[in-house]
Amino acid sequence: MKMFPLMLLLLMGLGLKANADLSGPAVIVDGDTLSISGNKVSLHGVDAPEQDQTCRINGVIWSCGYKAAEAVREWTYTKEVRCVGNQKDQYGTLVAN
Template sequence: MSRFGPQGPRRRYAASPPRSLWRKLLDYGLAILLLGLLILVAARLDRFETRKEQGTAIVNDGDSITLGAERIRMRGIDAPEYQQTCQKAGADYPCGKLARQSLVRLIAGRPVSCSGWQRDRYGRLLGDCKAGDTDLNRSQVQAGWAVAFGDFETEEAVARVAKVGIWAGTFEEPRDWRDGHHDAPVERKHGMLASFGDALREFIRFW
């Protein structure tokens, strides 16, 4: 009978050499480092905790309110600035003031609740706000008194076709109007890319 047997030549396996002391110390060190990183990341998750505010709203303009001591910029929309004017039928009209009036009507004296975790360049909470069952962010865009600013593009398209609010005439994008009237950095839209960037900056700031 062949010494290789019916299955062919037998394979021989050599025992693995024991790990050196330095290799063990390196493995332990890496495990401790990884555990430390996980603990530090967990400790910083408070920066991403969603804040919730509610109460009687003070309406500042068409996309910002104050609840108690918290200033809130409504996320995903951009309304004309309070002093901004737009054009309709060949004449200027105070679209910024009308945008604020629209938000006042939507709230209708009801308590407002807002939630969010990001903040804008002025330190205001970027919030999704409701008065009762009314989604204020969405409704301002639907009424034509705010444009999509990272969200609510479908609602903006419907308002544009219906020619409601500022879409009944011509206007300068609120962001462009601010850039021309205030010496301030350009505001980023509140979309997915901006959210990722904010999260990344929080981690970089920590390190």
């Protein structure tokens, strides 16, 4: 019976999610994913084309995936990026703001 309070606290703690707070230079994976210190991060609420994806405008094919990643590279160039999140997607990647 003396162990009950301890076990209850342990079980309650299992449901808590710890916040991940990552900061540093970012390596851009694609338009909605980056890596900070080797930790892959998916940007919450952003859905961009994959790095090798192409798109078509008025019959002209262009590298929309590359352009999306390049836009994020320009936006983060020489900046320290900070991402905070507490959920992972179906691939185990941190989803962060």
